[in-house]
Amino acid sequence: MPRLFTGLEIPEAVAAHLTTLRGGLSGARWIDPENYHVTLRFIGDVENGTAAEVHEALRRVRRGPFTLQLTGLDAFGGRKPHSIHASVQPSPALHALQAEHERLMQMIGLPPEGRRYSPHVMIARLRGVSAGSVAGYLEGRGGFMSMPFEVTQFVLFSARASTGGGPYVVEEEYPLEGG
Incomplete structure (x- = not known):
């Protein structure tokens, strides 16, 4: 039973920039750069038949490339x-x-995502870290901005059941080539 989600991979140069933010916060578990991504839709633990339906639905997406930062x-x-x-x-x-x-995931019978979409790239998970320490860390790294990057595909990721942070495996790639 795979645990699936769709997302965008982060280019190597942007990931390298994100890694410069590591350190300086005791209690942080830093995400490995190869696991940086922007989640589009968490799907969850599904049977193989549902995983096949997810793949078929995603193959129908027709969108053009775009730029993110x-x-x-x-x-x-x-x-x-x-x-x-x-x-x-x-x-x-x-x-x-x-x-x-x-919409596609609901059309194949998956429940709606309960949270408002807030696109981000997770860089650390925290355990036992005070709000004051986090505020100090964030203040010391104010003004972070990556270079813009082109998004030319989205992917279907699988993850092992864990506390999060990877490792994630790209199960399928879907090019963004038609708008």
Whole structure:
């Protein structure tokens, strides 16, 4: 039973820039650069038949390439922070692609995603780190911005059941070539 999600891979140069943010925060478990990604739609643990339906649905996506940029760092969890991420600059093309994935997954019978879509690249998971320490870390790295990068495909990832952070395996690639 695979655990699946769709997403965008992060180019090597952008991943290398993200790795410069590592360190300086005790209690952080830094995500390996090869596992950096922007999630489009979490699918979850599904039977092989449903995985095949997911693949067939995703093959029907017809969208053109677009440009993304990472701008700024933030944390999830409020007073009990649990992760640090790089935010994705707002992109109508990204949101349209994500919305299409959501519609397709519901059409094959998967429940709707319960959370509002907030595109990001997770760079660290936190355990026992105070909100003050996280605020200090974020303040010291203010102004983070990646170079813009072209998104020419999305992928279907699989993950092993764990606490998150990878390793992730690309199961299928879907080119963005028609708009």
